[in-house]
Amino acid sequence: MTSLPEDPPSLVREVDREAAVQRLQKAYAEGHIPHEELDERLGHVLTATTRSELVSALASLPEEDPGATSTIAAVGGRIRRRGAWRVPRVLKVASAYGRVHLDLSRAVIEHSVVDIELQLGTGRAKITVPRDATVDLEDLHTGWKDSRYKPRRRSHPGGPRVRITGAMGFGRLKIRHAWR
Incomplete structure (x- = not known):
């Protein structure tokens, strides 16, 4: 039985990468993550090739204001x-x-x-x-x-x-x- 090929993972767009960087900077400025963790997460965001890698780099950050x-x-x-x-x-x-x-x-x-x-x-x-x-x-x-x-x-x-x-x-x- 032949299986269907899977779709390739969704690639990171530059606008998504910029939004992730801004979200990390905001979390650092609000004191949610220390400087060392900011550097590590920024490295993950800047080298991410798929959206799932971006999501994992933003994991455990506080949710943004749901009332926006x-x-x-x-x-x-x-x-x-x-x-x-x-x-x-x-x-x-x-x-x-x-x-x-x-x-x-x-x-x-x-x-x-x-x-x-x-x-x-x-x-x-x-x-x-x-x-x-x-x-x-x-x-x-x-x-x-x-x-x-x-x-x-x-x-x-x-x-x-x-x-x-x-x-x-x-x-x-x-x-x-x-x-x-």
Whole structure:
């Protein structure tokens, strides 16, 4: 019996490495780790090649403020976030009518779980998640059309979990994983 080849481990992006360095520096400044441990962990972060190596270098650090919430709102028009933007722990997106496009594929995601709360009246929403992310849509209520999401057959350990909640009136949510 032939086994399927495994996906290669998720490689470290430069924005993830920079976020890890900042988190270590903050932990040192707040007195959570001594200088020697900071040097050792920085060495691990700067030489890490996979995301799981980054996660292990940040292990045992205190969790960041879970109350970090940002809101993006518009009555009409487009809401768009893409590129290297910093994703908060909780992101609330509200639009009466218009389109929403959130691209998390190159975003700086410092939390293991990201909650996105959608409150959309009329219009489409598209969310692109990192290749190694897992998506949870169970608490999203749609009024007119069902969401379109096809989970990855093979998961990549160590990626963020994206939970999408809220309500959509007339429109469709499309979620896809980034290619790389």
